Amino acid sequence: MNTPAGDTGPAGAGEAPATEAEGSCSCGAVRYRVGLPALWVAHCHCSMCRRAQGAAFVTWFGVAADRFASLGSTTHLRSHRSSPEATRRFCDQCGTPLFFESTRWPGEVHVTLASLDPAVAATLTPQAHVYWSDCVPWSAVHDDLPKKG
Ligand SMILES: [Zn+2]
Ligand SMILES: [Zn+2]
Numbered sequence: 001m002n003t004p005a006g007d008t009g010p011a012g013a014g015e016a017p018a019t020e021a022e023g024s025c026s027c028g029a030v031r032y033r034v035g036l037p038a039l040w041v042a043h044c045h046c047s048m049c050r051r052a053q054g055a056a057f058v059t060w061f062g063v064a065a066d067r068f069a070s071l072g073s074t075t076h077l078r079s080h081r082s083s084p085e086a087t088r089r090f091c092d093q094c095g096t097p098l099f100f101e102s103t104r105w106p107g108e109v110h111v112t113l114a115s116l117d118p119a120v121a122a123t124l125t126p127q128a129h130v131y132w133s134d135c136v137p138w139s140a141v142h143d144d145l146p147k148k149g
Helices: 047-053
Strands: 020-024 031-035 040-044 058-064 068-071 077-083 086-091 097-102 108-112 128-130
Touching (some): 031 058, 031 108, 047 058
Parallel strands (some): 040 128
Antiparallel strands (some): 020 031, 040 058, 058 108, 077 086, 086 097
């Protein structure tokens, strides 16, 4: 389409935000698509995320379950019931943690931001730290986001 300059809005307006994006585990055996915008983006400092993912904290984003789809085969997607109400899913080939679902957040899928298409992930801005009371001393966090939980 050949649109004259200036017809698409204020000068300097960026590209429209993505309305969907794809992601995958590190080996590519598990792939997914999500609808955007995300419901929320947050850094989780809970002890279960820390242990399951081998990181001081984990950055998650939430999507409505009906805006989440697996792409291709789910043969390598494994589940771990990490608490009576929660299930964590990961790739059985490379171990990448991918998804979290819980009866505490019905109708939502929580997805690791690190598994999302990096160009899109860069446009999703975390809004808070959660389970902040579980934050470990070796987790270097220097920002002004709200710290809850
Ligand atoms: Zn994998
Ligand atoms: Zn957590």
